[in-house]
Amino acid sequence: MADQPMTGSEVILKALVDQGVEVIFGYPGGAVLPLYDAMFKQNSLRHILVRQEGGAVHAAEGYARSTGKVGVVLVTSGPGATNAVTGLTDALMDSIPIVCLTGQVPTHLIGNDAFQEADTTGITRPCTKHNYLVKDPKDLARVMHEAFYVARSGRPGPVVIDLPKDILVGAASYVPPERVKHRSYKPQVKGDLRKIEAAVEMMMKAKRPVFYCGGGVVNSGPAASKLLGQLVHLTGFPCTLTLMGLGAFPASDPQFLGMLGMHGTYEANLAMHGADLLINVGARFDDRVTGRLNAFSPNSKKIHIDIDQSSINKNVAVDLPIVGDAGHVLEDLIKVWKAKQPKIDQKAHKAWWTQIDQWRARDCLKYKPGKDVIKPQYALQRLYEAIKDRDHYITTEVGQHQMWAAQYLKFEEPNRWMTSGGLGTMGYGLPAAMGVQIAHPKALVIDVAGEASILMNIQEMSTIAQYRLPVKVFILNNEYMGMVRQWQELLHGGRYSESYMESLPDFVKLAEAFGAVGLRASKPDELDGVIKEMLATDKAVIADILVDKTENCFPMIPSGAAHNDMLLGPGDESGKPADKSVSEEGMVLV
Amino acid sequence: MAQTQTVERHTIAVLVDNEPGILARVVGLFSGRGYNIESLTVAEVDAAERLSRITVVTSGTPMVIEQIKAQLSRLVPVHKVSDLTVEGPHIERELILVKVAGTGEKRVESLRIADVFRARVVDSTIESFVFEVTGSTEKLDAFINLMRPLGLVDVSRTGVVAIARGPKPL
Numbered sequence A: 001m002a003d004q005p006m007t008g009s010e011v012i013l014k015a016l017v018d019q020g021v022e023v024i025f026g027y028p029g030g031a032v033l034p035l036y037d038a039m040f041k042q043n044s045l046r047h048i049l050v051r052q053e054g055g056a057v058h059a060a061e062g063y064a065r066s067t068g069k070v071g072v073v074l075v076t077s078g079p080g081a082t083n084a085v086t087g088l089t090d091a092l093m094d095s096i097p098i099v100c101l102t103g104q105v106p107t108h109l110i111g112n113d114a115f116q117e118a119d120t121t122g123i124t125r126p127c128t129k130h131n132y133l134v135k136d137p138k139d140l141a142r143v144m145h146e147a148f149y150v151a152r153s154g155r156p157g158p159v160v161i162d163l164p165k166d167i168l169v170g171a172a173s174y175v176p177p178e179r180v181k182h183r184s185y186k187p188q189v190k191g192d193l194r195k196i197e198a199a200v201e202m203m204m205k206a207k208r209p210v211f212y213c214g215g216g217v218v219n220s221g222p223a224a225s226k227l228l229g230q231l232v233h234l235t236g237f238p239c240t241l242t243l244m245g246l247g248a249f250p251a252s253d254p255q256f257l258g259m260l261g262m263h264g265t266y267e268a269n270l271a272m273h274g275a276d277l278l279i280n281v282g283a284r285f286d287d288r289v290t291g292r293l294n295a296f297s298p299n300s301k302k303i304h305i306d307i308d309q310s311s312i313n314k315n316v317a318v319d320l321p322i323v324g325d326a327g328h329v330l331e332d333l334i335k336v337w338k339a340k341q342p343k344i345d346q347k348a349h350k351a352w353w354t355q356i357d358q359w360r361a362r363d364c365l366k367y368k369p370g371k372d373v374i375k376p377q378y379a380l381q382r383l384y385e386a387i388k389d390r391d392h393y394i395t396t397e398v399g400q401h402q403m404w405a406a407q408y409l410k411f412e413e414p415n416r417w418m419t420s421g422g423l424g425t426m427g428y429g430l431p432a433a434m435g436v437q438i439a440h441p442k443a444l445v446i447d448v449a450g451e452a453s454i455l456m457n458i459q460e461m462s463t464i465a466q467y468r469l470p471v472k473v474f475i476l477n478n479e480y481m482g483m484v485r486q487w488q489e490l491l492h493g494g495r496y497s498e499s500y501m502e503s504l505p506d507f508v509k510l511a512e513a514f515g516a517v518g519l520r521a522s523k524p525d526e527l528d529g530v531i532k533e534m535l536a537t538d539k540a541v542i543a544d545i546l547v548d549k550t551e552n553c554f555p556m557i558p559s560g561a562a563h564n565d566m567l568l569g570p571g572d573e574s575g576k577p578a579d580k581s582v583s584e585e586g587m588v589l590v
Numbered sequence B: 001m002a003q004t005q006t007v008e009r010h011t012i013a014v015l016v017d018n019e020p021g022i023l024a025r026v027v028g029l030f031s032g033r034g035y036n037i038e039s040l041t042v043a044e045v046d047a048a049e050r051l052s053r054i055t056v057v058t059s060g061t062p063m064v065i066e067q068i069k070a071q072l073s074r075l076v077p078v079h080k081v082s083d084l085t086v087e088g089p090h091i092e093r094e095l096i097l098v099k100v101a102g103t104g105e106k107r108v109e110s111l112r113i114a115d116v117f118r119a120r121v122v123d124s125t126i127e128s129f130v131f132e133v134t135g136s137t138e139k140l141d142a143f144i145n146l147m148r149p150l151g152l153v154d155v156s157r158t159g160v161v162a163i164a165r166g167p168k169p170l
Helices: A008-018 A030-040 A053-067 A079-083 A085-093 A118-127 A137-152 A164-170 A194-207 A215-219 A222-235 A267-273 A326-341 A345-361 A377-388 A400-408 A429-439 A453-457 A460-466 A483-491 A505-514 A525-537 A586-587 B021-030 B062-074 B105-116 B137-150
Strands: A023-026 A045-050 A071-075 A096-106 A129-135 A158-164 A210-214 A239-241 A256-259 A277-281 A301-306 A320-323 A394-396 A444-450 A470-478 A517-521 A541-546 B007-017 B039-046 B051-060 B078-083 B090-101 B120-125 B129-134 B152-157 B159-166
Touching: A008 A030, A008 A164, A008 A215, A008 A222, A008 B105, A023 A053, A030 A071, A030 A096, A030 A158, A030 A164, A030 A210, A045 A460, A045 B159, A053 A079, A053 A085, A053 A096, A053 A164, A053 A429, A053 A460, A071 A267, A079 A085, A079 A096, A079 A118, A085 A096, A085 A118, A085 A137, A085 A158, A096 A118, A096 A137, A096 A377, A118 A129, A118 B021, A129 A137, A129 A505, A137 A158, A137 B137, A194 A277, A194 A301, A194 A326, A222 A326, A222 B137, A256 A267, A256 A400, A256 A453, A277 A326, A301 A326, A377 A400, A377 A444, A377 A470, A377 A525, A394 A400, A394 A429, A394 A460, A400 A444, A400 A470, A400 A483, A429 A444, A429 A453, A429 A460, A470 A505, A483 A525, A483 B051, A483 B105, A505 A517, A505 A541, A517 A525, A525 A541, B007 B062, B007 B090, B007 B159, B021 B039, B021 B051, B021 B062, B051 B062, B062 B078, B090 B120, B090 B137, B105 B137, B129 B137, B137 B152
Parallel strands: A023 A045, A023 A071, A071 A096, A096 A158, A129 A158, A210 A239, A210 A277, A239 A256, A277 A301, A301 A320, A394 A444, A444 A470, A470 A541, A517 A541
Antiparallel strands: B007 B051, B007 B078, B039 B051, B090 B129, B090 B152, B090 B159, B120 B129
């Protein structure tokens, strides 16, 4: 029916349009020139020209995570593909749906060490959810549609399609998406109802329960976050979120304990430690969350809801696994809970909340305000005060500033917080912010950055200039790789090996060089003015906030320690292990 | 926790799409996540449906074995993963080709033992035999050990293939 003669490039573009794609992030090169030529002749797809392929993938991640759609990347063969590898790994670790089209040398040259040839499917096999090398034009349309299905369904992730140049120029026939059914890949979406009933039974009996939820709730779509809110309110249980889950439950809600994990709140981590029931929805017991495994939540029964069977019993053995999509399982949990009209042990729950309130009263996020120097925490608090009533999206780079942003900015809705969690990719935030701004042109998009991370993908300021994206870069500049320095201080005797950022650029001039506005605050009384000016500027801004160089990020669970061994601040002894030093085993952990 | 558990040996059958790179995907999964492969065989079993069957013998704690199965299941071109070791009685077989070189009494003795093991002579010269033997891994190990002092010079073995007993397919 639809089998009119088309070129491979035309088939690809038609497939993209039929998959609902509007934006592609890419960078041209020899092997993909035919595709760029076909793109030149159409108007349905917008191409955003990045300055390095790594930026394209992070931009697509930002786009995907802030919209729930699949992010699309187009790069050339060889170095184009290898530059994309970090972003693909990042998307795999954080379950972000990406389809990445890579150029390849013509099929007859594959394996000959041709110019700009790389074994892209070989290199990307372990860092993608799936990948394809298209060697026969009749597979092209099917592979395109399958790739989108694989990327967005189940546990989302990146998919690479490697496209030899002869496939792009040769004739190919089109098949619409409805006619493509995947042979083997059918993720389980609905949870087993008997297990859901068993989960409700466990929840009814719990005396010290806690919801521990993660990125799976966000990935399931905004409806899942609403359902989570309903269930948390129905039960009256406390709720903590992982770094990837922030926004899935409103930060302002009294039942929210804050983020958990290595730099999580005291109340969240102690609630995890003291709980008799964990209800994990869409989180994966990551080592940043669990701390020392044999001391992790030692007295609790554990329910684990995850769409990925392989996340279950990987790090932590659980009592009741439920494989399914967070949204579907939450919906069923609510139904069963309502039907049972459970009588929970009010007295025990009251005692649990009293205990939690005592932990909260420690006010673990307080810090010593600076008189002459800007504390990074203060900078973020002031930023939040200025943006909280505006439609805003936050991205971050990786390091201390990222953890402070997670602690001091409050997220009320999902898809508003874009950060590199699993892989911890410095340089993620700026291109991600670019992708978010493309998806939400009118919204306020801020990249909370460190002065070290921002330099890793600073070239994207040029992309931001080209498309006039009003991205705001808020640099907490302490002239150190702060998290590296913090670990060297705590674990390596204060030997600051290579963590000092010498010869930093003048960020104000750098902003100007890229056609953006540069601002600087070095004293607390300059801060509000700079934030105000940044927000009032309708173009890109780099705000260089010179903060306390020695500030460390607390609370902190040192490596190899348990949740109840937290350090609350620089002078804190209360939570320290008896020997006050980190064990050998802990040192080995990163 | 997992470290204190006993290590078990499991034979796992995996039905996959016969497409380029599928073996690399499976092998990469094992090496990337630090799992053991004791034996691995693969061949197409259904040409019309383009299906291959991989038999992998692996070892690990029960938690690791569960992980291996879950990780295999989530590979996109995998249709089915079946742990034959836990799913009931099954048959495991290997095939070996063993070359024994020598003359005189040793040569006669190798032929005698081959007969006991129901091995077939598939190649013969004045000074050598090639034996073909099928059986369980233990039986083939025993055969190889017996041939060692009798002039064993070369071994080629297929690795384990396995199938469940009874009428049900995989």
